[in-house]
Amino acid sequence: MLRYTTNRILLMIPTLIGVAVLVFFLLRIVPGDIVEVKLRGDGGSVSQETIEMERKRLGLDRPLVTQFGEWMVGMATLDFGKSMWTERPVMEEIAIRLELSLQVALMATFIAVLIAIPLGTLAALFRDSWIDYLMRVITIGGLSIPSFWLGMMIMLTLLALFNWLPPITFTPIYVDPIANLTQLIWPAMAVGYRYCAVTARMIRSSLLEVLNEDYIRTARAKGVFEKLVITRHALRNALLPAITVIGLEFAFLIGGLVVTEQVFNLNGIGMLFVQSVSRNDFTLIQGMVMLIAAFYVFVNLAVDLLYAVFDPRIRYGTP
Amino acid sequence: MTIAVPTAPAPAIRQPSAIMDFCRQQPLGAVSFVIIFVMMFAGVFSGLVAPHDPLRIDFGSILARPSAEHWFGTDAFGRDILSRIIFGSRTALVIGFTASFVGSTLGAILGVASAYFGGKIDDWIQRFVDVLLAFPIIVLALVVVAAFRKFPVGGIDVNLIIAIAIPILPRVERVVRAAAFSVRVMPYVDAARAAGYSHTRIIFRHMAPNVVAPYLIMLTAFIAQAILAEASLSFLGLGVTEPTAAWGLMLSGNATDFYREAPWMILFPGAAISLAVFAFNLFGDSLRDYLDPRFRI
Numbered sequence: 056m057l058r059y060t061t062n063r064i065l066l067m068i069p070t071l072i073g074v075a076v077l078v079f080f081l082l083r084i085v086p087g088d089i090v091e092v093k094l095r096g097d098g099g100s101v102s103q104e105t106i107e108m109e110r111k112r113l114g115l116d117r118p119l120v121t122q123f124g125e126w127m128v129g130m131a132t133l134d135f136g137k138s139m140w141t142e143r144p145v146m147e148e149i150a151i152r153l154e155l156s157l158q159v160a161l162m163a164t165f166i167a168v169l170i171a172i173p174l175g176t177l178a179a180l181f182r183d184s185w186i187d188y189l190m191r192v193i194t195i196g197g198l199s200i201p202s203f204w205l206g207m208m209i210m211l212t213l214l215a216l217f218n219w220l221p222p223i224t225f226t227p228i229y230v231d232p233i234a235n236l237t238q239l240i241w242p243a244m245a246v247g248y249r250y251c252a253v254t255a256r257m258i259r260s261s262l263l264e265v266l267n268e269d270y271i272r273t274a275r276a277k278g279v280f281e282k283l284v285i286t287r288h289a290l291r292n293a294l295l296p297a298i299t300v301i302g303l304e305f306a307f308l309i310g311g312l313v314v315t316e317q318v319f320n321l322n323g324i325g326m327l328f329v330q331s332v333s334r335n336d337f338t339l340i341q342g343m344v345m346l347i348a349a350f351y352v353f354v355n356l357a358v359d360l361l362y363a364v365f366d367p368r369i370r371y372g373t374p
Numbered sequence: 375m376t377i378a379v380p381t382a383p384a385p386a387i388r389q390p391s392a393i394m395d396f397c398r399q400q401p402l403g404a405v406s407f408v409i410i411f412v413m414m415f416a417g418v419f420s421g422l423v424a425p426h427d428p429l430r431i432d433f434g435s436i437l438a439r440p441s442a443e444h445w446f447g448t449d450a451f452g453r454d455i456l457s458r459i460i461f462g463s464r465t466a467l468v469i470g471f472t473a474s475f476v477g478s479t480l481g482a483i484l485g486v487a488s489a490y491f492g493g494k495i496d497d498w499i500q501r502f503v504d505v506l507l508a509f510p511i512i513v514l515a516l517v518v519v520a521a522f523r524k525f526p527v528g529g530i531d532v533n534l535i536i537a538i539a540i541p542i543l544p545r546v547e548r549v550v551r552a553a554a555f556s557v558r559v560m561p562y563v564d565a566a567r568a569a570g571y572s573h574t575r576i577i578f579r580h581m582a583p584n585v586v587a588p589y590l591i592m593l594t595a596f597i598a599q600a601i602l603a604e605a606s607l608s609f610l611g612l613g614v615t616e617p618t619a620a621w622g623l624m625l626s627g628n629a630t631d632f633y634r635e636a637p638w639m640i641l642f643p644g645a646a647i648s649l650a651v652f653a654f655n656l657f658g659d660s661l662r663d664y665l666d667p668r669f670r671i
Contacts, residue, residue: 073505081521188402195659199598199652201605204625204644211637310510314606328513329610332520340520348508 056363063359067352074348075130075341079123082337113139126341135342140334145342148327155225156316156323159239160308163247168301171251175258175297176290182263190255197252202311206245206318213241223320242319246311250304257300262293295365299358306354309347396664403660409653417464426454428461428619440638447638449624450631455638459646461619466650469614470601473535477542477600478593484543485550486581489558490573499547506544511599512606514541519612534613538603546592553585560584587665595658598651605647621647 110116114125129136135145178190213219221238228235265271266289274284312325324343331339397404416423425445432452440447446455488499506514518537557563558581566576607613608622616623624643633640 069501070504070508073501074508077505078517081517084521191402191659195652195655196648198655199602200648201602201609201622201644201651203606203609204640204647207625207633207640207644211633211640214634307510310512313512313516314609317610328516329612332516332612335520340517344509344513344517347510347513351508 059363060360063356067356070352071345071349075127075345076123078341078344079126080119082340083119126338130345135345136338138331138336138339140331140336140339145339148339149324149342149346152323152327154227155239155321156309156312156325158228158235159243159246159312159321159323160305162239162243163250163308163311164301164305166243167247167251167254171254171258171297172290172294174251175255176262176285178255178259179262179266179293180285190259194252194256197248197250200248201314202245202249203314203318205248206242206315209241209245210318221319225322238319239321242312242315242321245315245318246308249311250308253304254297254300258293258297261296262289265289265293268292295362298361302354302358303351306347306351309350396660400660400664402656403664406653406656406660409649410657413463413650413653414467416460417467420461420464424454424457424460426457428453428457429617430454439636446642447636449636449639455624455642458619458624459621459642462621462624462643462646463650465614465618465620466601466604466647469531469535469538469604470597470654473538473600473604474542474593474596476535477539478546478589478596480539481543481546481592482550482582482585482589483577485547486554486577486585488547489551489554490563490577490581492558503544503547506541507548509541511538511541511603515603515607516610516612519607531614534604534607537607538600541603542596542600546589546596549588549592550585553588554581557581557584591658591662591665594654594661598654598658601647601654602651621650 107116114122126136133146137144138148141148174190174193178187181187210220213221221241222234223238225238226234271284271288274288275281279288309324309328312323313328314325315321316323316325317329327339328343330336331343397407420428430453432448434452435444435448436450436452444454444456446459448454449458484499484503488496509517515537518540519533522533522536563576563580566580571580604613604620605622605625608620609626611626614620614623616627621643625640
């Protein structure tokens with residue numbers, strides 16, 4: 056187990072270095088940077104000298120390799136540099152917005168998993184019946200409806216039914232739980248639908264696979280109640296692949312938040328990412344990309360380790 | 375002298391009887407096929423189908439309610455929403471199909487090559503794919519947009535297509551590589567190598583035709599993802615730009631300011647995105663069940 060764990064951890068390093076190289080050089084292949092957006096953004100004319108001076112001040116005039124080296128060395132000590140736009144440390148910019156996004160993500164996960172398990176199980180048990188078809192339409196709907204539009208629709212519905220819109224200022228949950236939840240439950244629902252759909256589909260297909268196994272037939276043959284066959288024998292094994300999907304989709308919730316936070320006007324990680332892209336804020340984009348990639352890689356690791364704990368075949372490396 | 379090397383016949387999906395067979399076996403797939411067909415028709419013949427000019431600004435009828443004249447109402451510039459949706463289907467299809475095609479094809483080639491060569495080359499390609507896989511589609515697309523957006527090319531934004539194709543590539547690569555591994559060990563590949571054929575020829579002529587099923591399934595599924603990504607990027611103001619008619623764009627900007635007074639401004643374009651993506655997803659799903667019931671994405 057220890058060897059497996061170390062192996063998996065060592066495999067993460069090249070991936071993260073690859074991400075760093077990719078994002079750093081990708082952003083700099085094409086000439087043009089934040090200075091132009093910053094100084095010429097609103098159409099004002101600024102002399103070339105001023106631009107060069109600003110560029111020099113931000114360190115953008117030095118060779119790429121030097122800049123890259125400095126960035127990597129900084130990261131090794133958890134220093135991600137300063138945002139080129141606000142000039143505040145990247146970590147600080149991210150930290151103040153993380154709480155909100157993380158809470159929405161956790162709430163979305165909770166709602167999604169709670170609905171996905173019964174939905175996927177029912178679809179598998181009543182395979183090819185109208186229940187299965189209905190669940191297929193519902194889940195493909197979840198993969199198809201853009202979360203930002205779903206968010207708008209939720210707001211329109213609230214407006215039409217109660218003539219009320221969720222508050223737009225963020226209150227931490229430990230200050231006022233009611234105000235906090237009435238604001239964040241809606242974006243959580245908007246991004247959670249897709250999440251729920253993906254998970255339910257996975258549960259359905261893995262449960263169908265498990266139900267064909269010999270031990271299910273054995274359990275039925277020895278007269279175990281059907282309810283117990285499903286909950287104890289089948290579902291327990293079918294949930295393992297579902298855990299992978301739940302984990303990876305959690306790491307990828309940021310993709311939904313990028314657009315949904317715009318709709319609900321939430322100042323979270325997604326909003327920050329879009330802002331930094333439209334401002335060409337290289338350091339902030341880099342910092343956030345590294346954070347997202349690192350999070351994904353860690354969730355991946357956690358899922359793999361969890362798998363190994365449950366399934367000894369993986370641990371001992373038998374093919 | 376040429377040596378005849380047996381290759382598996384391409385899957386018979388072009389025959390008319392196969393289409394009928396598909397519709398019978400996959401009723402949901404047939405429904406989605408109809409939706410896709412209608413959308414393609416609207417996209418190709420936009421000019422004939424649309425009741426109004428999608429770009430014509432009419433300050434006389436700003437934010438008009440849906441009526442006989444404007445079925446889906448008008449937007450803040452008095453432009454006809456139905457016409458913009460019809461022209462938007464062209465934008466969505468062109469970008470969705472091209473991005474998915476480019477991404478899936480490059481991914482498939484890389485996947486087959488990775489499985490064929492194996493060893494070091496496979497390792498390197500997999501490390502590269504791992505890097506690309508560490509991002510959600512929209513996040514990677516945004517990074518590429520940030521990198522390339524200073525050079526818009528022509529009417530269709532080539533950068534946008536590249537930005538959407540890149541995140542698709544690794545996802546297709548993974549699936550096709552797995553399928554190609556089982557082709558790699560087939561005797562006909564050994565035979566082709568023994569006959570002294572070049573790597574390129576073996577990859578394209580002998581292995582690629584046998585991974586067509588997963589390739590097609592991924593291609594259709596990713597058209598859906600690409601349309602969704604285009605809509606999201608345009609919504610964020612980083613994709614298709616005004617005044618081009620694009621569904622995501624119709625939901626951004628002043629649509630969000632006026633949605634209290636004019637809910638039709640967001641209702642119909644969003645429904646168009648959902649329906650189109652839904653149809654392609656359902657079609658991909660049914661195609662998968664039809665071509666290869668055991669295959670899971």
